[in-house]
Amino acid sequence: xxxxxxxxxxxxxxxxxxxxxxxxxxxxxxxxxxxxxxxxxxxxxxxxxxxxxxxxxxxxxxxxxxxxxxxxxxxxxxxxxxxxxxxxxxxxxxxxxxxxxxxxxxxxxxxxxxxxxxxxxxxxxxxxxxxxxxxxxxxxxxxxxxxxxxxxxxxxxxxxxxxxxxxxxxxxxxxxxxxxxxxxxxxxxxxxxxxxxxxxxxxxxxxxxxxxxxxxxxxxxxxxxxxxxxxxxxxxxxxxxxxxxxxxxxxxxxxxxxxxxxxxxxxxxxxxxxxxxxxxxxxxxxxxxxxxxxxxxxxxxxxxxxxxxxxxxxxxxxxxxxxxxxxxxxxxxxxxxxxxxxxxxxxxxxxxxxxxxxxxxxxxxxxxxxxxxxxxxxxxxxxxxxxxxxxxxxxxxxxxxxxxxxxxxxxxxxxxxxxxxxxxxxxxxxxxxxxxxxxxxxxxxxxxxxxxxxxxxxxxxxxxxxxxxxxxxxxxxxxxxxxxxxxxxxxxxxxxxxxxxxxxxxxxxxxxxxxxxxxxxxxxxxxxxxxxxxxxxxx
Numbered sequence: 001x002x003x004x005x006x007x008x009x010x011x012x013x014x015x016x017x018x019x020x021x022x023x024x025x026x027x028x029x030x031x032x033x034x035x036x037x038x039x040x041x042x043x044x045x046x047x048x049x050x051x052x053x054x055x056x057x058x059x060x061x062x063x064x065x066x067x068x069x070x071x072x073x074x075x076x077x078x079x080x081x082x083x084x085x086x087x088x089x090x091x092x093x094x095x096x097x098x099x100x101x102x103x104x105x106x107x108x109x110x111x112x113x114x115x116x117x118x119x120x121x122x123x124x125x126x127x128x129x130x131x132x133x134x135x136x137x138x139x140x141x142x143x144x145x146x147x148x149x150x151x152x153x154x155x156x157x158x159x160x161x162x163x164x165x166x167x168x169x170x171x172x173x174x175x176x177x178x179x180x181x182x183x184x185x186x187x188x189x190x191x192x193x194x195x196x197x198x199x200x201x202x203x204x205x206x207x208x209x210x211x212x213x214x215x216x217x218x219x220x221x222x223x224x225x226x227x228x229x230x231x232x233x234x235x236x237x238x239x240x241x242x243x244x245x246x247x248x249x250x251x252x253x254x255x256x257x258x259x260x261x262x263x264x265x266x267x268x269x270x271x272x273x274x275x276x277x278x279x280x281x282x283x284x285x286x287x288x289x290x291x292x293x294x295x296x297x298x299x300x301x302x303x304x305x306x307x308x309x310x311x312x313x314x315x316x317x318x319x320x321x322x323x324x325x326x327x328x329x330x331x332x333x334x335x336x337x338x339x340x341x342x343x344x345x346x347x348x349x350x351x352x353x354x355x356x357x358x359x360x361x362x363x364x365x366x367x368x369x370x371x372x373x374x375x376x377x378x379x380x381x382x383x384x385x386x387x388x389x390x391x392x393x394x395x396x397x398x399x400x401x402x403x404x405x406x407x408x409x410x411x412x413x414x415x416x417x418x419x420x421x422x423x424x425x426x427x428x429x430x431x432x433x434x435x436x437x438x439x440x441x442x443x444x445x446x447x448x449x450x451x452x453x454x455x456x457x458x459x460x461x462x463x464x465x466x467x468x469x470x471x472x473x474x475x476x477x478x479x480x481x482x483x484x485x486x487x488x489x490x491x492x493x494x495x496x497x498x499x500x501x502x503x504x505x506x507x508x509x510x511x512x513x514x515x516x517x518x519x520x521x522x523x524x525x526x527x528x529x530x531x532x533x534x535x536x537x538x539x
Contacts, residue, residue, distance in 0.1 A: 028404045029154070030175075031376040033168050035408055036151035037221070038369030041353050041362050045494035047144035050419060051089040052480030054492045057286050058087045058119055065272040067121055071095055072295065079112035080296065086289035089140045092116045092124060096131065103130045105158075139429040143419040146433045147412065152228070155434070166229030172372075173222035176215050214375060217368040224352040267298040270325035278327065279304040279318045298323050303331065308355050314346035359497065377405050398454050406461035407444040413468035414440035420475040459516055466509030469502045 039046070048054055064085065072080060079097040088094050098112025110131035116124040127134050138145070153161025272292070279287060288307045294300045300322035308314055317331040332342035350356040354365030384397045418436020422429045444461065451457040476499070477483055487495045 027376055027380045028400070029164070030168050030172055031373060031380075031404060032154065032408055033151060033165055033225075034172075034369055034372045034376060036147060036412070037225070038366050038373065039412065040148045040151040041365045041369065042359075042494075042498070043144040043148050045359070045362075045498055046147065047089045047141055048492070048494040049476065049498035050143040050416070051140055052476060052482040052495060053089055053091050054490065054494065055087055055286075056091050056119070058091070058093050059085070059276055059287060059290070060280065062093060062117075062119055063121065063273065064093070064276070067093070067095065067117055068272060068292070068295065070121075071097065071115055071117075071123075075113055081294065082110070083292040083295055084110075084289060085292075088116065088138075089144075092118055096134075098131060101130070103132060137430050139423070142429040142433045143416055145430075146415055146437070150412075162229040166226045169222045169226030169229060172218055173226065176218035176222060214368055214371040218372055218375075221352060221369075221372075224348050227348060228352065264294065265298045266296060267300070267323055269295055269300045269322040272302070272322075275302050275320045275322070275325055276304060279306075279320070282318065282327075283316060292322065295322065301328075308346075308350035314343065314350065359493065377401070399448060399457065402454055402458045402461065403444065403448040406458060406465060407441070407448070410444060410461060410465050410468065411437045411440040413465065413472065416472055417468065417475060420472075420479050424479055455516070455520065459513055462509050462513050462516070466506045466513065469506035469509065472502050473499045 068083065068085075072083075075097045078099055081099045082097075084094075084096045084098070086094050093116075095115045095117060096110065096112060097115075098110040100108055101111040103109040103111075111129070112131075113126060113128045114131075114134050115126050118124050127137075135141070135145075149155055151165075153165060155161065156164060269292075276287065276290065283306050285306055287304045289305050291303045291305070292300070293303070302320040302322045304318045304320070306316040306318075308316075315333050317333065319328040319331045320326065321328055332338050333346040334342040354361045380401050381398075384401060415433050415437040418439075419429050419433045421436075422432035447460065448457060451460065476495075482492070482495065484496065484499070486492075487499075
């Protein structure tokens, strides 16, 4: 054997070791981030579905100018620095009059009064406090907010949750790159799935094919996800310390391109609705939110923000001079002049969450996320197969895999059940949504250590997932009386998409349960019986 051959084998072994350990050490957490990320892609749709509402484009149909003037009269002058307006998932416009203060954690935050206003201009609710606290108590976003928070920081206190998800992103990047380098026959690996004697596909080949197809997607998501986590946990705080001497407010003024000292001389601002109508005509879409700065002064300005959607890859920000209504500029996401950094930053969000082509691109992103989940699942199952060949019902790594792979989706579904039940009972949905997740996690953990047979545990958790998937559309309907016919008549695409997805997932779960029971019965009649670990990996 030549030195060149030995060197090649040594490199291949090192790559395999790097690939395996990057997935094994953080495999379950990586699965959690990928799975919740696939859910977070449709967080807006989940928000609409959980409230059985669709956006009514209230910014175009409401008299926002009159509402702003009415609310400004009853709001303390110190909160008139900025006004943010957006449409909630419960067919209300949210007006947040605020200034900027340091919250108890030491971070700069918005502080002021939030008004929830109905389409006819009536104030439904009023709250005063820090913006982060008010948002955390918003029941309309309780479910979507919770699911996104699991993905972004695993519900670990800042900044540790962001740091951990950033590390997981790097682990995913290492696994993807090393997996790519391992496949010398890349194009063959993309299409080759061999069969076992019983006709079942080899899980190793399935793992290879799914992983090879999803490598570009995995690299893309791993990089952008790590960027989000580390930029938030380290980048902005470090910038404030190094470049601005710790002055976070001065840093934010520089990043958004707003002068710190502006004239506060009183001057009536022009009609807000006219400027919004002009921005909608320029963009041919509805803004996600607007921000009014120094309203009612000669330095008043309006920023209209459009999320990337339906062909628009980057964010769009339109700035108006609110003292005369003139359009000023298309503002970069960061700074005052167009730059490569601002352009790249505006692309990261739509690339990471797949929002650039509406629901169509999101479905593609979810599909690729599911493929990445499958790669993680099969990779850990292969490791369990190689290292647990002895016959034992207490195969801890296999049990751990079942607990995570089938338990996390069940916990997520349980959080949705908690959202609907607490809403029907008039309880705090922002509290009971995560609490339902925790209760489900405790029960699943108890079952995982109580049920000795791993296959039985898997079948039970799969069945529970199927039952919950079928139950959620029923819970949603009983909570709102919005059925499929009404949804079709009113073009509630998000609601129909989530309902149909849940029904499809329930069908898949019950099919897997049926297939598993049939496989178990078939193997029980064969002599000699196949080892438990072999049976599980064959399935």
